Amino acid sequence: MTRWQFDNKMTQMLQGVVGKRFLSFERDTSVEGQSYCTARLNFDDISILLKNEEEEIATFEDDVVPYEEAAKFTCSISDPNQPFASGLDGVAVKKHIVDELVMSVAIASDTIQCIDHGVNIIIDMALIIRTENHTYIFSKSHVWFDEVISINIDRNIDDICPLLSDLNLWNNDGAWNVTVKRTVRNL
Numbered sequence: 001m002t003r004w005q006f007d008n009k010m011t012q013m014l015q016g017v018v019g020k021r022f023l024s025f026e027r028d029t030s031v032e033g034q035s036y037c038t039a040r041l042n043f044d045d046i047s048i049l050l051k052n053e054e055e056e057i058a059t060f061e062d063d064v065v066p067y068e069e070a071a072k073f074t075c076s077i078s079d080p081n082q083p084f085a086s087g088l089d090g091v092a093v094k095k096h097i098v099d100e101l102v103m104s105v106a107i108a109s110d111t112i113q114c115i116d117h118g119v120n121i122i123i124d125m126a127l128i129i130r131t132e133n134h135t136y137i138f139s140k141s142h143v144w145f146d147e148v149i150s151i152n153i154d155r156n157i158d159d160i161c162p163l164l165s166d167l168n169l170w171n172n173d174g175a176w177n178v179t180v181k182r183t184v185r186n187l
Helices: 008-015 163-170
Strands: 002-004 021-028 034-036 038-043 047-058 067-078 093-114 119-131 135-140 148-153 179-186
Touching: 002 067, 008 067, 008 093, 021 034, 021 135, 021 148, 034 038, 038 148, 047 148, 067 119, 093 163, 163 179
Parallel strands: 002 119
Antiparallel strands: 021 038, 021 093, 034 148, 038 047, 047 067, 093 119, 093 179, 119 135, 135 148
């Protein structure tokens, strides 16, 4: 099983924002509703840098290409007193004010399996923050190397990241028998 997921420390950090105020999020201004590779989430007493960047990850049961560059979600503590920097040189950043109480945090994960070709991957596709007023979704593309973070408010995760897109990406133009399953786990 290949896991492109937040690790336990990151998951605990994200779980720790439940009950705090989600003050704002910051992103670059290259494309509305997106940020390239990085976004910052600001809460009462912690700022979290969310990244979706490529790293070398073990792929499938493939002796020819045992590793692949794939974008993976990670997060870390960020100093709110330091300016947020875009993942793109020379691109301005924008702060979106939220100021809402966090009711829950969830992670949407997709499991892609094709036993005949050694594909057995779990990918964290989205961070979902539900507040007293809205649902904020920070998601990645179904294309494994895409480093963009999409930012949506009050939308359904299945509309943003349709499972059919995952299926079409992984089934080798219909030649492989692939299953894709999504789970959303509350932290």
